[in-house]
Amino acid sequence: MKIDARLDTSLTAVAGDVRAIEEIGFDGAWNTENRADPFLSLTLACEHSTRIAVGPSVAIAFARTPMTVAYPSWDLQRFSEGRLILGLGSQIRPHVAKRFSMPWSEPADRMREFVLALRAIWHTWSTGDRLEHRGRFYEHSLMAPAFTPATNPYGPPPVFLAAVGPRMLQVAAEEADGLFVHPFCTETYLRDVIVPEVTAHRPADAAPLQIALSPFVALDESDVEAVRRQISFYGSTPAYRRVLELHGQGDLQTELHRMSKEGRWDEMPALVDDELLHAMCAVGSPDEAARSLRQRYGGVADRLRLNRPGDAPPPPQHFAELVDALRR
Template sequence: MKIDAWIREGLDRAVEDARLSEEIGFDGAWNSEAKSDAFLGLVLAAEHTQRIQLGSSIAVAFSRSPMNVAYQAMDLQRYSQGRFVLGLGPQIRPHIEDRFSMTWSKPAARMKDFVAALRSIWHSWATGEKLDHRGEFYRHTLMTPNFVPPAVPDSAPKIYLAGVGPKMLRVAAEAADGLFVHPFLTERYLHDVLLPTVAAHRLEDDAPLELALSPFVALDENDFEAVRTKMSFYGSTPAYRPVLEAHGWGDLQTDLNALSKQNRWGEMPALITDDMVYTMCSVGDEKQVAADLKRRYDGVVQRIRFNRPGDQVGPVRFAGLVDALRAVE
């Protein structure tokens, strides 16, 4: 099981966090896209590291064209000497339509077409064959030599997709190299819904789908309360209701959603019980958390990132936890 780090958002932190991630011994480092661009910081991270894999977790697909992403991803793959992983997610409808002013429809089918378009573009660049992608949502049929990137790498970047519900899990199983498993997750949902869905739709001839999980961890009381708050935020979103329903907690999503629409965010964490936090979060000192993570996920997921929501913390925060997890492997 590979252990990955978070790169905090903002260009001013990318170099420090990437360097420290490599020095501490992480296998990879990922950034996110909430308050800054997903790709720019990874250029700096690639420049100042030599070993670790680097990726976006996630870049918002539907705010972009597949052609835009194809160029950016291939630039990063070439510049990092093959260490880049392209992580994509759909976001949710209000953000795509009202924040990005882009089109939202059939997100699972659209994401599958997006990935197919990327692979068609990269194939055309690598082989010189005519570009001819004609999908339900994206059409790419023009590529002249003047627009083919120089020195196309031998291998295209791997593509990881974010998914929670059955439809997007199926897309990841059918079209992607890896799946970002959302931190709003329980062992029951992982084993009863996620893994069977992936197994049912992954072709036998394909390489196994790589699972990358960012589980909640709490090393102290502040961490514990930060996880509670984040769970209340995620739990208000209809897309994550199936996780709650797996435990008979579906009505909680209705209550959290109602409070969020009234802008009563401060009242939402109180609806998350301690038992709910323990169900989703590994809690204790570094040795206890490491042992619990191994118990929950060893042999099930291929990559793991420690998730302490709230105030952003750099890789050093988890240096001891990396050592503790290595010690129990």
Template sequence: MLLDASLTSADDPAATARELEDRGYAGVWASEVAQDPFLVLHAAALGTAAVSVGSAIAVAFARSPMTLAYTAYDLQRYSRGRFVLGLGTQIKAHVERRFSMPWSAPAARMREYLGALRAIWASWTDDAPLRFRGEHYRHTLMTPMFTPAVHEWGPPPVHLAAVGPLMTRLAGEAADGLLAHSFTTARYLRERTLPALQEGLDATGRDRSAVQVSLPGFVVTGRDDAERARAADAVRAQIAFYGSTPAYRPVLELHGWGSLGDELHALSTTRDEGRWRAMARLVDDEVLGTFAVVAEPDAVGPALLERYDGLVDRFSVYPGTGVPLDVLDPVVRALA
């Protein structure tokens, strides 16, 4: 199991990525939250030599497949074959109201999106005529002036973010990797995610090794009680936030915590300024320990291996939970 790291809003992503590489991380990921992940990853690629650099995630439906094809192809060249294109759908409200783009059944649209990307890349690398016609996307024009030069690394692998069974099966059928959501548990991975992934693999005759599974998971640790308490508070708040979203309710229901989802959702719709603090208090130690590895720094690595080895291929610590890099050095050594 490889250990990755997340690049958040670093002032110098090249230097941050280089430090992470020097510390022994295998890859770095940037998310499309309050930044453009591709600008961050371009800097990270130029500042490093060996780590993989990937988007986890970029919002597919906010972009035309053609626009994204150029960006991803260039980043694969600039990184000398180390780029991973991680895509997600976001939710209807954001796609329509933040990005002002059309929304439709996400799994079906993503299937077409992946087909469009690969048709565009094939027109560049295999000299294939561009004749992609779908329900949502149509790409039928590619002239020599707009065709990028072929480079030795080719198109990047495409990883797909998935929570529900339809998108997870699609990852097994058509993607090179699965980006599991942070709001998951080892039991949900074992009983829901991986069986759905295997259904997709079986449908296309592929082996499990064809799809790399990555998880940005929760970790609560620290050098003293104060650090551990801050980390626990941050993780409780994040679990409460995700748990309030109806789309993630199946994870709670699997553990018999459907009523917790109801309470969290009800609080999330009120105007009381203290609601988020109240939501976090609903995440008790049992829930926290199910979603997060809670351990002393030296014990985090073995605990991660015990919980996730054989379930995921790559693990990264969820960003923004207040765990300093040096506290995670024993984890890097344990998983190296």
């Protein structure tokens, strides 16, 4: 099981953070597209690291086209000497339509075609074959030599998809190399819902789907409060209701959603009880958190990104003892 770090998108922090991430012994570093373009900071991460995997977890696919994703990911894969993992997610309709002003429809089908188009573009760049993708959502049928990037000896990067609902999980199982599981998840939901879903749809001739988790970790009381706040934020979103319903807390989603519409964000964390907190978060000393993570996700997860939510992630050193404990 690989152990990964969250990488800040701040351009002034990336170089120092990614060097520390390597020194501590992490296997990878992932940033998130919230307040900045993820590919900019990943360029610096590639430049200032030599060993770890790097990538976005996730870049918003529907804010772009397959071609506008193909170019930076191809360049980063070459620049990093094959260390990029491209993580893509759909986001939800309001953000795609109202924030990015991009089309939204049939997200699972659109994501499937997005990945197929992306692979078609990379195939053309790798082989020189004619570019000929004509689908329902995207057409890519023009690639002149003047616009073809330099040869990439490392090949295209693997593609991981973020998925929550059954249809997107099916797309991830059928088309992607890996799955980014949403942080709003419990061991029960992972083992009883996600794993059976992707196992049922993984092609028999495909390599095993890599499962990458981003579990909440709280090593002190400030971490606990940050996690409680994040759970209340995610819990207000209808798309994540299934997780709460599995634990008999479907009504909590209704209440959190109502409060979010009223702008009562600061009151919402109090509704997240300790039972739900501990179901989603490894809490305690580094040794205790390490045991909890191993017990919950050992044998299921291929990668763990240690997740302490907040506007800015803590420095990588915050998790140094936990990384040592996980290694032991």
